[in-house]
Amino acid sequence: MPETVNLKSEIQNPFTFSQSSLQDYVDCARRFQLRYIEQLQWPAVETAPVLENERRQVEGQQFHRLAQQSLIGLPAEKLARLANTPNLARWWENWQDFRELKDLGSLYPELSLSAPLGQHRLMAKYDLIAVKDGRASIFDWKTYHKRPKDEWMSARLQTKVYRALFVVAGAHLNGGQPFAPEQVEMTYWYADFPIEPSQLPYDASRHKRAWAELTSLVAEISSKQSFPLTNDEKMCGYCPYRSYCERGVQADEGESIESEISSLDVSLEQIQEIEF
Ligand code: SF4
Numbered sequence: 001m002p003e004t005v006n007l008k009s010e011i012q013n014p015f016t017f018s019q020s021s022l023q024d025y026v027d028c029a030r031r032f033q034l035r036y037i038e039q040l041q042w043p044a045v046e047t048a049p050v051l052e053n054e055r056r057q058v059e060g061q062q063f064h065r066l067a068q069q070s071l072i073g074l075p076a077e078k079l080a081r082l083a084n085t086p087n088l089a090r091w092w093e094n095w096q097d098f099r100e101l102k103d104l105g106s107l108y109p110e111l112s113l114s115a116p117l118g119q120h121r122l123m124a125k126y127d128l129i130a131v132k133d134g135r136a137s138i139f140d141w142k143t144y145h146k147r148p149k150d151e152w153m154s155a156r157l158q159t160k161v162y163r164a165l166f167v168v169a170g171a172h173l174n175g176g177q178p179f180a181p182e183q184v185e186m187t188y189w190y191a192d193f194p195i196e197p198s199q200l201p202y203d204a205s206r207h208k209r210a211w212a213e214l215t216s217l218v219a220e221i222s223s224k225q226s227f228p229l230t231n232d233e234k235m236c237g238y239c240p241y242r243s244y245c246e247r248g249v250q251a252d253e254g255e256s257i258e259s260e261i262s263s264l265d266v267s268l269e270q271i272q273e274i275e276f
Contacts, residue, residue: 007038007227008033008037009226009227011221013120013222014119014120014121015120015121016121016122016123017117017120017122017218018122019162021036022157022161022214024036025217026157027235028230028232028235028236029224029227029229030241031235031241034241035241037227056087059085059091063091063191066079066092066095067095067127068110070099071107071128076096090192091192095191097194104130104132105130106132107128109127109128111125113126113165113169114169115168115169117214117215118222123165124166126166129166134183135184135185136183137185140162141189142190143192147193148198150198150200153198153200154200159186159200160210160213162186163207163210164207167181167207181207182202185199185200185201186199186202187199233247
């Protein structure tokens with residue numbers, strides 16, 4: 001395994017954590033090390049399932065751009081012309097129906113927030129924050145080809161980071177007064193399942209637990225001396241670093257929904273962080 005000899009084992013100080021880096025760490029400490037400490041690009045893959053996934057990731061990125069441009073007021077007819085693949089056309093049509101249904105209040109698309117967390121920082125980029133009548137809705141668009149269970153989405157670091165960080169850092173959207181957790185809800189809107197969103201409410205006890213969990217996770221990563229490979233080899237199925245870890249070169253067939261969409265989610269998030 002020559003690529004993993006002499007790996008660095010310390011994060012930059014301060015380090016800016018995101019939901020995707022924290023999720024990587026929880027899924028596999030080695031993946032966190034390779035991606036965020038070593039900053040290794042993954043080797044090119046040429047197997048059919050991965051190519052299909054990568055194509056869908058690019059389409060997912062394009063859909064996010066279309067949604068963002070729609071939210072800032074670009075004409076729908078012009079944007080429709082850019083929805084030029086079957087997936088994009090279907091998602092765009094579903095998006096149009098979703099937009100027509102909702103009176104969302106004041107809209108803040110592609111909003112970035114950050115706050116100190118221990119000796120580091122936590123940041124998130126939100127697809128959309130909508131504020132209406134003293135309540136805030138956090139929206140995130142997902143282009144998964146299977147709809148995950150609400151319980152699974154609720155347990156994702158993204159859900160914990162997005163809601164908790166919004167309560168800590170979103171006061172400027174509420175006249176300078178922090179939103180109470182009970183005033184915040186997170187909605188995952190699935191482009192292929194437009195009438196089945198995951199709507200995840202929040203409250204003070206969830207907020208307290210989430211912030212404590214994030215603080216403890218960041219402290220654990222900061223003091224980490226080594227970043228072992230996961231024992232759960234299901235995590236490796238779609239991981240782009242398989243060849244670094246001798247966990248196979250080809251992507252798994254028949255992978256579980258959780259591993260598959262987790263990998264897609266992380267990769268898409270990384271693209272967004274790099275390009276936007
Ligand atoms: S291939 Fe497996 S062990 Fe290696 S980084 Fe990916 S998830 Fe971790």
